[in-house]
Amino acid sequence: MSDLTDFMPRAAPGHEPISGGTVAVEPIRDASRFDELFAAFSADAAGSLWAWLPYGPFADRDAFRAFAERTYLAQDIVFHAIIPASSGRAEGVAALMRTDRANGVTEVGHVCLAPSLQKTAAATEAFFLLMRRVFDELGYRRFEWKCDSGNIPSRNAALRLGFRFEGVFRQHLIVKGRNRDTAWYAMLDHEWPALKAGFETWLGDDNFDASGGQIRSLGAVRKEAAPV
Incomplete structure (x- = not known):
């Protein structure tokens, strides 16, 4: 194991926006994106x-704005608005939370993607931009993803993005009057270079056809790049 004698506490995530090719990830500092988020989330009628x-x-x-002011502007957690270049409007959120600067650990949580953002290259790139901030800009050692063990879409998303399953914390929380067993996933700093290369290849223009459909999946790109 590496000698961590000289490891120093890492900086907090900060509030600088991050821009990619298909999306911007913008820390939420005020209420300016709340109406956009409400409109995008409202497309999910169910x-x-x-x-x-x-x-x-x-x-x-009004109910959403009251919630957003309490939650998205809370201290010690940095919510980000996810803004696809195709619309220029916020269509999702993700937070960097439970940040442990002394040990170089943080978590992505409170993920909520509007129907218009789900299963898009912009959504994938948004997570990539957050990962790049965590590992490349801030030098963290560990990036976590946690979800209800019954939330199969979230569990599949974690694996697709490169997080590794670490186990289930049984009876971890009570959420909306029911038990939540929490599935834990994480990626580590030494795993990041290979994951980063896979994202960069997958996001390349030559991996998308004229209609914007992917030619190779993210999993296929990683498999092709893996050593034999």
Whole structure:
């Protein structure tokens, strides 16, 4: 194991926006994106976006804004608006949270993607930009993803993005009046260079056809790059 005698506490995530080819990830500092988020989330008429989150759905715009002001502007957690270049409007959020600067650990959570953002290159690139901030800019050692063990889409997303499954914390939380067993995933700093290369290859213009569809999946790109 590496000698960490000289390891120093890392900087907090900060509030600088991050721009990519298909998306911008913008730390939420005020209420300017709240109406955009409410409009994007409202496209989910069934309210399924909120099924695995400890809040929502919301009756109307005012209820959402009151929630957003309490939650998205809270201290010690940095919520980010996810803004696809195709619309220029916020269509999702993800937070850097439970940040442990002394040990170089942080977590992505509170992920909520509007229907328009789900399963898009912009969504994948948004997570890549957060990873790049965590590892390349801030020098963290560990990046975590946690979700309800019953949330299969979130569990699949974690694996697709390169997080490794580490186990289930049984009876971890009570959420909306029911038990939550929490599945833990993480990626580590020494795993990041290979994961980063895979993202960069997958996001390349030559991996998308004229209609914007992927030619090779992210998993296939990683498999092709893996040593034999």
